[in-house]
Amino acid sequence: MAPNLDSYFSQVDNLSDHFIERLRQAVAIPSVSSEAARRPDVVRMGHFLADELTKLGASVELRELGPQPGTDLTLPPVVLARYGSDESKRTILVYGHYDVQPAEKSDGWETEPFELTVKEDGRMLGRGSTDDKGPVLGWLNAIEAHKVAGIDFPVNLLMCFEGMEEYGSEGLEDLINLEGKKYFADADAVCISDNYWLGTERPCLTYGLRGCNYYSVEVSGPGADLHSGVFGGTAQEPMTDLVRILGSLVDTDGKIQIAGISDQVAPITAEEDGLYDGIAFTMETLHESLGSKTTIFEDKKSTLMARWRYPSLSVHGIEGAFSAPGAKTVIPAKVIGKFSIRTVPNMEVDQTNAVVYKHVEEAFKKLGSKNTMKVYAQHTGKWWVASPNHWNFSAAAKATERVWGVKPDFTREGGSIPVTITFEEATGKNVLLLPMGSSTDGAHSINEKLDKRNYIEGIKLLGAYLHYVAEEAIV
Ligand SMILES: C[C@H](N)C(=O)N[C@@H](Cc1c[nH]cn1)C(=O)O
Ligand SMILES: [Zn+2]
Numbered sequence: 001m002a003p004n005l006d007s008y009f010s011q012v013d014n015l016s017d018h019f020i021e022r023l024r025q026a027v028a029i030p031s032v033s034s035e036a037a038r039r040p041d042v043v044r045m046g047h048f049l050a051d052e053l054t055k056l057g058a059s060v061e062l063r064e065l066g067p068q069p070g071t072d073l074t075l076p077p078v079v080l081a082r083y084g085s086d087e088s089k090r091t092i093l094v095y096g097h098y099d100v101q102p103a104e105k106s107d108g109w110e111t112e113p114f115e116l117t118v119k120e121d122g123r124m125l126g127r128g129s130t131d132d133k134g135p136v137l138g139w140l141n142a143i144e145a146h147k148v149a150g151i152d153f154p155v156n157l158l159m160c161f162e163g164m165e166e167y168g169s170e171g172l173e174d175l176i177n178l179e180g181k182k183y184f185a186d187a188d189a190v191c192i193s194d195n196y197w198l199g200t201e202r203p204c205l206t207y208g209l210r211g212c213n214y215y216s217v218e219v220s221g222p223g224a225d226l227h228s229g230v231f232g233g234t235a236q237e238p239m240t241d242l243v244r245i246l247g248s249l250v251d252t253d254g255k256i257q258i259a260g261i262s263d264q265v266a267p268i269t270a271e272e273d274g275l276y277d278g279i280a281f282t283m284e285t286l287h288e289s290l291g292s293k294t295t296i297f298e299d300k301k302s303t304l305m306a307r308w309r310y311p312s313l314s315v316h317g318i319e320g321a322f323s324a325p326g327a328k329t330v331i332p333a334k335v336i337g338k339f340s341i342r343t344v345p346n347m348e349v350d351q352t353n354a355v356v357y358k359h360v361e362e363a364f365k366k367l368g369s370k371n372t373m374k375v376y377a378q379h380t381g382k383w384w385v386a387s388p389n390h391w392n393f394s395a396a397a398k399a400t401e402r403v404w405g406v407k408p409d410f411t412r413e414g415g416s417i418p419v420t421i422t423f424e425e426a427t428g429k430n431v432l433l434l435p436m437g438s439s440t441d442g443a444h445s446i447n448e449k450l451d452k453r454n455y456i457e458g459i460k461l462l463g464a465y466l467h468y469v470a471e472e473a474i475v
């Protein structure tokens with residue numbers, strides 16, 4: 001029988017301004033996990049969530065993870081919380097992250113990145129609005145709407161919110177493994193809301209993610225930065241070596257030039273080959289979210305395959321390089337190039353690392369440079385592909401149809417959530433990805449936003465999913 005959700009939905013609508021205010025408070029905390037100076041803000045954000053959850057009646061623990069390896073920083077706490085412990089109900093474990101990517105107004109934002117700005121057209125701009133503060137608060141808001149409306153909460157909710165996801169989830173894997181059969185022991189399934197629809201109109205349920213191995217290549221030579229007029233032409237320059245190494249990794253069409261990568265990729269099956277045509281995705285939507293027409297492929301199927309089932313290599317930046325406007329004539333003494341590889345079935349972290357190191361070392365050797373080069377993985381995270389044939393996905397599909405009036409697409413995702421597979425392995429339970437935001441949200445980019453419609457309907461969706469979970473038969 002379909003659950004009666006009308007009073008829950010009305011309550012979410014009644015509380016919508018309050019929920020937007022909660023998101024405003026969260027966005028105002030610049031919890032950037034990759035910047036040392038922002039670490040106190042990341043910790044503050046963890047405490048904000050813990051306080052909000054406590055006020056809602058959840059029992060909350062802030063779990064310390066100790067020092068961050070290779071730094072003098074302390075990792076931010078993991079927020080573990082439980083709402084309800086009724087043995088007659090199912091228990092759902094939800095995960096999200098409260099850290100965000102860096103953002104500066106000078107990057108090109110139309111508004112202050114850490115001030116939630118609600119536009120007339122419903123866009124709510126702010127760093128973390130869609131990735132992942134909006135969805136994390138979605139769970140809290142769902143609890144609150146039930147409380148205010150006096151509706152019995154349909155499941156026991158276990159929550160795990162971390163503050164290092166955008167930095168490879170440093171420290172969390174050990175905690176999940178430790179708690180798999182303790183704090184998380186009674187979880188019947190796992191739900192993560194931390195990705196996006198493929199377009200702007202059709203919701204999706206996601207059953208696969210790519211992994212992410214993030215590398216640094218350090219090249220050093222001179223003892224200090226040098227004057228290029230005095231030393232140019234007489235000293236071997238680290239930046240010259242580095243750009244040639246970085247330039248050897250991938251071509252203009254995204255083809256990875258590292259020998260041994262493509263051999264690790266699983267062959268396509270007939271079943272998979274037929275999956276792509278039915279997905280609601282157009283090149284026009286991609287152009288809209290890309291903000292240009294500079295795509296590698298012209299067709300939908302090749303594009304989806306490139307995003308979901310093939311690896312990609314992206315060059316992200318160079319630490320130590322001159323990057324400001326103007327014309328500084330410096331020779332940097334030491335530069336660190338950053339690149340990452342999104343990995344797919346059947347790539348193994350160690351094998352991928354081995355061929356990457358071999359390629360970079362050979363590329364450097366070919367240069368015949370007297371400089372020194374070091375290549376290493378900053379963090380690694382495995383890909384994940386699950387079965388969507390499970391009551392967890394059926395419940396989410398019914399909830400999606402109820403809230404959005406359409407059946408969801410079943411998709412894989414090009415991004416990475418490093419601990420997804422850890423949750424699956426540590427709990428032995430099915431994991432579902434249930435996104436709130438859409439393809440045009442610009443996660444990690446300037447002008448990140450969450451549409452008000454997706455936030456409010458998304459809160460309804462998360463609550464409705466829990467009601468359908470309570471009713472779904474075990475398969
Ligand atoms: C999909 C998720 N919202 C996300 O943005 N994940 C990050 C995580 C990450 C960072 N380094 C390695 N993984 C991503 O996909 O970049
Ligand atoms: Zn995220």
Ligand SMILES: [Zn+2]
Nearest residue numbers: 131166443444
């Ligand atoms: Zn992210």
